[in-house]
Structure formats: structure tokens, C-alpha cells
Amino acid sequence: KESIVANGTLIMTGLGFFLYGVVFILPVFVTRSFHYDATQTGMLFIPGSILTAMVMPFVGKQMEKTDPRILIGVGLFFIEVFLFTLTQYSSQTSYSDIIFSLYIRGFAMAFMFVPLNSSILSQFKGEAMGQVSGLLNLFRQIGGSIGIAYISTVLTTKSHQNYMDVVSHVSLLNPVTQQELGMSVAAMATKMTKAVGFTTLDRAGLSYIAHRIDNQVFMMSFLQLMWIMLTIFAFTFIPLKFLKLKSKPTVITDSH
Numbered sequence: 001k002e003s004i005v006a007n008g009t010l011i012m013t014g015l016g017f018f019l020y021g022v023v024f025i026l027p028v029f030v031t032r033s034f035h036y037d038a039t040q041t042g043m044l045f046i047p048g049s050i051l052t053a054m055v056m057p058f059v060g061k062q063m064e065k066t067d068p069r070i071l072i073g074v075g076l077f078f079i080e081v082f083l084f085t086l087t088q089y090s091s092q093t094s095y096s097d098i099i100f101s102l103y104i105r106g107f108a109m110a111f112m113f114v115p116l117n118s119s120i121l122s123q124f125k126g127e128a129m130g131q132v133s134g135l136l137n138l139f140r141q142i143g144g145s146i147g148i149a150y151i152s153t154v155l156t157t158k159s160h161q162n163y164m165d166v167v168s169h170v171s172l173l174n175p176v177t178q179q180e181l182g183m184s185v186a187a188m189a190t191k192m193t194k195a196v197g198f199t200t201l202d203r204a205g206l207s208y209i210a211h212r213i214d215n216q217v218f219m220m221s222f223l224q225l226m227w228i229m230l231t232i233f234a235f236t237f238i239p240l241k242f243l244k245l246k247s248k249p250t251v252i253t254d255s256h
Contacts (some may be wrong), residue, residue: 001123003144005132007046007239008120009139011072014236015112016143017150018079021229022105024148025155025222026086030098032218033091047099048106069243075111078104081231091219119165119245142236151225158221166213166220184208 036044059071082104089097117136124132170177184205210245 003242004123006122007243008116008132009135011116011236011243012140013143013146014233014239015116016140016145016232017147018083018229019109019140019147020144021147021151025225027152028155029089030221031071032215033093034059034095035197044098045102048102048109051103051106052109054218055107056114059110059114063115063118068115068245071111071115072119072240072243073237075108075115076233076240078111080107080230081234082227083233086226087223087230089223089226090221091215119243123245134175151229154225154228155221156239158224159217162217162220162224163213166217170209170213179211181205203255 023045026044027036030036030041030044034040062071082101085097085101085104117133120136121129121133172178172181182205
């Protein structure tokens with residue numbers, strides 16, 4: 001049973017890393033790309049959560065005739081699919097693309113919480129069940145804390161490195177930069193003075209180029225981070241392989 005707890009907590013740690021990490025980084029993406037406020041960002045997660053609630057009863061019924069490790073494997077697989085869809089994002093990503101990704105996430109979550117908690121907790125009785133339930137919750141929180149801290153650190157580090165790489169190619173001696181600056185200044189000249197603000201057209205053009213650089217740097221860092229998350233979460237399949245259940249779950253339990 002120690003092996004069951006060890007592998008279960010490892011899977012739960014990976015789940016916490018993913019769950020809290022995505023809740024941290026995706027709002028940053030939509031805020032930067034779509035300028036969403038807190039309410040709009042929160043509403044973005046509602047459709048996927050509704051899908052999770054709709055799929056959960058089906059998953060519960062499947063546990064009566066299917067090995068829960070298969071259901072957990074399905075959940076892990078679709079989490080990987082979700083992370084892969086995030087690696088395909090760009091500055092042109094639409095609202096429907098994000099919603100589709102969150103639907104995949106919601107579908108995956110339905111295959112994770114109930115089978116994972118039920119398959120592990122059903123192996124214990126009495127006081128031991130409560131202790132294991134507490135351990136699962138603890139390691140999910142630890143995984144989430146690690147995920148948020150790691151993602152924040154990597155995003156900052158990658159952003160700094162990518163910024164240095166990008167600005168090294170931006171110079172007024174560069175013909176492409178001169179062309180972009182000329183086009184932005186020409187575009188600013190057609191606007192009303194109040195739209196440009198109390199500044200010169202050249203300064204406004206340079207500010208526009210700086211804004212484009214910042215967006216490109218963030219997008220590059222975001223995509224690199226998603227590939228890292230996808231790779232790290234793939235290791236969660238290892239403890240699943242070694243999760244050996246001695247008895248079939250008899251009670252649907254959810255410690256979430």
C-alpha cells in the first residue's frame with residue numbers, strides 16, 4: 001500500500017502542477033493578447049468546467065466495468081493534447097481556439113479527479129483513508145505551488161533572454177527597422193493629434209515598435225514555456241504505470 005500512496009501522490013503532484021500552472025499562465029496570455037479584465041478571464045473557464053460536470057457521471061459509471069488506471073490514462077493523454085494546443089497559439093489566436101482548448105482541458109479533468117481519488121482511497125479503510133486523502137490534497141497543493149513558482153520564474157527568465165535576442169536585430173541602421181518605422185510614422189500621421197498624444201510622430205513610431213517587440217517576446221516565451229510544461233507533465237505517465245491496485249474501487253470517492 002505504500003507503493004500505491006507513493007505513486008498516487010506523484011500523479012497528484014503532476015496534476016496540481018498542471019492545474020494551478022494553467023490557471024496562472026492562461027489568464028496572463030488572454031490579458032496580454034485580448035486585454036481581458038478579471039471578470040472576462042474568469043468567464044473563459046466556465047464552459048470547460050460545465051463540460052467536466054457533464055462528463056463526470058459517465059466516468060463514474062465506467063469505473064464499474066473499466067480499470068480506473070485506463071480512465072486516468074485517458075485524462076493524462078487529453079491533458080497532453082490540451083498542452084499541445086497551447087503550443088500552437090500565436091498573436092492571431094482567436095477566442096474560439098482558446099475555448100476549444102479549454103473544452104479539452106475540461107474533458108480531461110473529468111477523467112482525473114474521480115478515478116484517481118476513488119481508485120486510491122478505496123484501497124484503505126477507516127483512519128487510514130482520511131490520512132491518505134489528506135496526503136493527496138497536500139501533494140496536489142505542493143504541485144500547484146511548484147507549478148506557479150516554476151512557471152513564473154521560467155517566464156521571466158525566457159522573456160529576458162528572448163528580449164535580448166530580439167532587440168539585437170532591431171536597429172535604425174537595419175533597413176527592415178527603418179521601413180517599419182517609416183510605415184508606423186506614416187500611419188500615425190493620418191490620425192488626429194489627440195489619438196497620437198502629446199509626442200512627436202517619430203517617438204510614437206518608436207513606441208509602436210517597442211510594443212510589437214514586447215508582444216513578440218511574450219509570445220515566444222509563452223510557447224517555450226508550454227513545450228516545457230508538456231514535457232514535464234509527460235513524466236506523470238511513469239507513476240501511473242507502477243500504480244498497482246490490490247482491489248477494485250467499490251465506492252466513488254472524490255477528495256477534491
